[in-house]
Amino acid sequence: MARSATRRKPSSAPAAEGGAVNPKAPCPCGSGRRYKHCHGSGYAPPVTRPFEGLPGEPDWVALRELVPAATAPLKTTDGRDVTLASVLPGGAPALVRANGEIMLGVQLPASSDDVSRDLGTALAAALEAPTGAPVEPGPIGAAGSAGPRLQELLDLSAPLDVTVHEDFAFWLEGTDPSPAAKAGLEQANQAVLPTVRLPGLGAAYWVRPSDERAHLRWVRPEPEEKLLDALARLSASEQILLGEGTRYAGAFRAHGLVVPVWDLPADTLADDWTDAATDFQARLEQALTVTDPLTSDERRARAGLISRQITLR
Structure with a gap:
């Protein structure tokens, strides 16, 4: 989840001579910083989803x-x-x-x-x-x-x-x-890890970082909160795995999108995971349509998912 922060309420910054904002006054945006160190310095908030609007x-x-x-x-x-x-x-x-x-x-x-x-x-x-x-x-x-x-x-x-x-x-x-x-x-x-994009599943990438393990890293297009609710429902009903020998490892957030990650047996070829991932896609799409409040088990599952989520960018 995004880090929370306590923000001061926007204030009316004292104007300098000529109607400009006094650079030493609190910034009118409510950040709590002086204007000269915030919007007065050409500050612009980070773009959370820099690739939004681009195909793919x-x-x-x-x-x-x-x-x-x-x-x-x-x-x-x-x-x-x-x-x-x-x-x-x-x-x-x-x-x-x-x-x-x-x-x-x-x-x-x-x-x-x-x-x-x-x-x-x-x-x-x-x-x-x-x-x-x-x-x-x-x-x-x-x-x-x-x-x-x-x-x-x-x-x-x-x-x-x-x-x-x-x-x-x-x-x-x-x-x-x-x-x-x-x-x-x-x-x-020499630094290239074996990587395969699973066909027909969007940005789903199999990667084998070593002879002992492989992963499926799947960049999802859904809004974060909606996706987490759907994953929580699947986790609580024991439908989040991709098959025998797999483990849901967690997720990370990158450029505004969530990337769930599964641990997979390293001795199974990438193409052999296409059917399992397709089945999971169907389960996820069904879970995304549910609008009922999360049950207590689903809320606990959601908390567990969030505890294993990190932010890259």
Whole structure:
């Protein structure tokens, strides 16, 4: 759950000469801070769901936080093709290949309170960069960035079609790589965990971090409170598991969406979990339609689910 905080009531801040807010007075927003350290400093609240409004919002979250090597085609509002990548060499925000292909990396080493604006700033710079030249988007992740958001640059009618790769070979496709580039690729590939996107189930990703364990990480599109109620109902009725040998491990919150996680036997292939996950999807959809108040058992189950939930972003 989101951290609660006691907020002071909005106050009428004393005006400075000329009608401006006195910078030393409490901020009128009620934060309790001085105006000069709050809205007077150009403060803007964090964007809780930076990918909201983009097709495939759960997959944007997955590529940003969960998936090591994946790509997806994008199209800008003026019809230009862009390749979205989970990560680019060196954590670069964007690059333009010699053949003119634009690549945008969603996993950045630094970010501001609006990841969509960070990525939009990088994409805008790439769209203006000459072919084969380094992209210089400026300080990505800097507070107060005035660059565009992804929602302003991308064609929102184009679906997000994600392809998961076994390694980062797509970095060098169509290029004549140097020995240093090949060595960098080999080193990066050593960190790639086996990952599979289960077909027909949205942003449901199987991953095997070791020979002893595997997980299903499923970025859900539902509002958090409604989803937690539905999961609590399934947990109380012992319908939250995916089958024998599985365990509901908990969930984390990333970019405004909830990501339930199950522990799975490592010796079962990813494709073998599609049917079990499809059955769970049906149970969850049914639970989401229930509007009755939670029973005492369901409330206890909900509390247990929340105790195992953490926030990444």
